[in-house]
Amino acid sequence: MEKRAPRLQFTDEERADPVLKKSVRREQKAAVKADRAQAKVPKRTALRRQPAVDPATGKVTTRLKFEEVDKKKPSKLTHAVRDAPGNAVLMQFHREIRQSEDENVGVEAAHKSEEATETGGCLMRSAHRSHKLKPYRKSAKAEKRLDRANLGYLQKKAVRDNPQPSGNPFAHWRQKRAVKKQYAAAKRTGQFTGSAGKTAENTVKAGKTAARESRRAAAFVGRHRNGFLIVAGVFLVLVLLLNVLSSSSVLLEGALSGVAVSTYPSTDDAMLGAEAAYAQKEADLQNEINRYKQRHGGYDEYHYTLDKIGHDPYVLISILTAWHGGEWTLDEVRDMLSTLFSKEYQLTQTVETETRYRTETDTVTDPDGTTHTETRQVPYTYTICNVKLHNEDLSHIPISIMNEDQVGVYSMYMSTLGNRPDLFPTSAYPNASTVKKPTEYDIPxxxxxxxxxxxxxxxxxxxxxxxxxxxxxxxxxxxxxxxxxxxxxxxxxxxxxxxxxxxxxxxxxxxxxxxxxxxxxxxxxxxxxxxxxxxxxxxxxxxxxxxxxxxxxxxxxxxxxxxxxxxxxxxxxxx
Structure with missing residues (x-):
């Protein structure tokens, strides 16, 4: 585990020093925030050995003592290894069931429901793990800020105690570098004890050493000025030439890497196949609605409240790519397609009943043998089936199933359409997004x-x-x-x-x-x-x-x- 940033202690003189007091305040503020973040990291109780010395006899004994220590940060690898055996069994189980699905519609329906439930469970476990990591991330961030504040104070102190020549930037650079190196070594070996002034002694010494070496170098250059001017001139020409070439290379590399990162990595067959599979689910849903009365007969009346069926294929591919963190195949996303579909569409029915009356006619025979008809109102139950289809909109789903990083990746892909505006042309996919530029306006x-x-x-x-x-x-x-x-x-x-x-x-x-x-x-x-x-x-x-x-x-x-x-x-x- 990475060592925590040291908490420096300051004397009254250091706090009052006009050169140092701003750095002192910054360090103390960062230390308070780091302690608060550390306090929120989950704790566990550990049994530790604690040596004790008897003052009378000088005998050393060992006592056991319970202490609160930080819980170990959850490991993504640990979760993957722990879940692997179960996932392997489930995959084999699903393969065997799929072989018999064509023969039994009931088995297929139950299996699809079970797979959707398992996938939903995976999503919830992933979200739960991301939530558990939050205090560890915040603590690490606060510790890094404290490290920067500590370094800022120590470098200020080194400059105060051993000022460098104002016209020698190389000396300043060497002094800062020496302080940074000494700080890292002291942190690694746990030498941060006592006051901040005492802590800074080694870093000040390092600064003095750097200054002495800089002065010697400056004296040597002064004695060989003409030769160094010629060498410096040649060096500058080479630097300028290399810089032009390097800048062009870096710009081109940056542009290419930016395009690569925001481009869909999966094959066209996989992406078009996923879109076709999702569209088929929508077609099956539409067919279910069209034949709803025939398949769910027996009601006197049907009322339909139906949202439009349809989705943006770029939203679908961006969700799948962000969720999988890169390239995927069609077989790898079939379960995810089912989960997304069940979240986007909800088809429900509610049945209302009313008591209504119908007229019935009876033939009645009088005592004298004559017959006549009589009418009467007979109550009966009238049923109304209300069918509702709700479309949540596929673009509303990422925020509910992804963590912040995944939503950011999804957002990136949607901003570029995966650099594949040709993948889903609007002529064939009317709901597909197109790359849009913002409207410009100059505020007076x-x-x-x-x-x-x-x-x-x-x-x-x-x-x-x-x-x-x-x-x-x-x-x-x-x-x-x-x-x-x-x-x-x-x-x-x-x-x-x-x-x-x-x-x-x-x-x-x-x-x-x-x-x-x-x-x-x-x-x-x-x-x-x-x-x-x-x-x-x-x-x-x-x-x-x-x-x-x-x-x-x-x-x-x-x-x-x-x-x-x-x-x-x-x-x-x-x-």
Whole structure:
């Protein structure tokens, strides 16, 4: 396990020193945060041996003592090894069942349900493990920040105690390098004890040694100035030439690696096969609905409330690629396709009953032998079957089944469409996404004179072009509309947390369109099938807003579409 960053102790003199006090405060603040993060790491009780010396006899004895120590960080490899035998048995079990599925429809239905349940369990275990790792990640991050703060203090102290010549950057570099090297060695061997001043002694010595060597080197160069000038000139020409070639190479390599990372790694056969398999599930679902009355007969009346069947194939492939962390085959994703389908579509039926009456006619014979007819109202149960299909929308699912890193990868693939706009042409796949560029707009300079609005735009414009991700609320995952606005205002002076569109409206004061000004929020309703406010953006003046659309960009709210859904403007409270 990596050693924790040392907690330095400072004297009153060091705290009061004008050169060091800023570094001291920074180190103490980082140490407090590191201790808080460490306290949240799960603990376990361990039995430790503790030597004890009897002061009277000098005899050394060993006592056992229970201590709280950090739990070991869960290992991904451990989980994989632990689950491997069970997974192997399950795979063999499923293979044997599939051989008999064609002969028994009941077995097939039960098997599909079981596989979906197992896959759902895997998803939940993965999410649970990610949650368990969170305190370990936070603690490691805090320890790294404390290391940087410690180094900052020690380097400041080394400069104060042994200042370098102002015109010798090489000497400064060597001094910093020596302090860093000494700090790493002291940390590794556990030499950080006592006050910070005492701790810094070795690093100061290292700085002095570096200074002496720098002065000797400078004196040598002074005695051979002309020769060194010639060598330096040749060296600079070579550096410039190599730098041009290197820069071109690095730029090309960077561009190529960026394209490679954001490109779907799976084969066309696998991706087209996965899309075809998912589309077949949708076709089977449509067929089930079309024949619902024949297959589920016996009711007097049928009512249908049906969402549209369909999905974006790029969303499907991006989810599969992000989930598997790279390349996959069709056989590897079949279970995942079933899980995604069951999460996207829910077909349900509810039966209502009513008591109704029908007229029945009876023939009645009188005592004298004559006959006549009589009518009467007879009650009976009338049944109404309500069939409902809910489409959750495949793009809403990633945020509920993936961790933050996976959602970020999904977002990257959706922003580039895996660099495969040719894979699903809209002529053959009408629901397929297309690469969209954000609408550009130059905010008039006079609008930017308001400090709060300028702060909002400084933050908001960083993310123009990011893709729309349902539930996204940070640059790592990208954003949906309310996540985007919440992030911007939380990083522009406010502190409102992560709010939905309705929550953002609730904290605002309604403003008429005539009085709306840049920095107000603008709200819309019924932009999709939901009650209440469904979309929010930041008004930037002149009938324009900046919002998380597809992708994040500017929109003209005076178009017929936005006007038909307009709800209100809202002014944020003072921060």
């Amino acid at each position: 300079p006079e609008e930017m004179t308001d400090a709060r609005f300028a702060a909002m735009m400084t933050e908001a414009r960083k993310y123009i072009g990011y893709p729309y991700v349902w539930g996204g609320s940070s640059p790592k995952t990208s954003f949906d509309c309310s996540g985007y606005v919440s992030w911007v205002i939380n990083h522009s002076g406010w502190n409102v947390g992560r709010l939905g569109a309705q929550g953002l409206c609730d904290i605002c004061t309604p403003v008429s369109p005539v009085d709306a000004k840049p920095g107000d929020l603008v709200f819309f309703e019924h932009t999709y099938d939901t009650d209440g406010i469904s979309h929010v953006g930041i008004y930037v003046g002149n009938g324009m807003m900046l919002a998380a659309g597809d992708p994040i960009g500017y929109s003209n709210i005076e178009t017929s579409y936005w006007q038909s859904h307009f709800y209100t403007f809202g002014r944020l409270p003072n921060p």
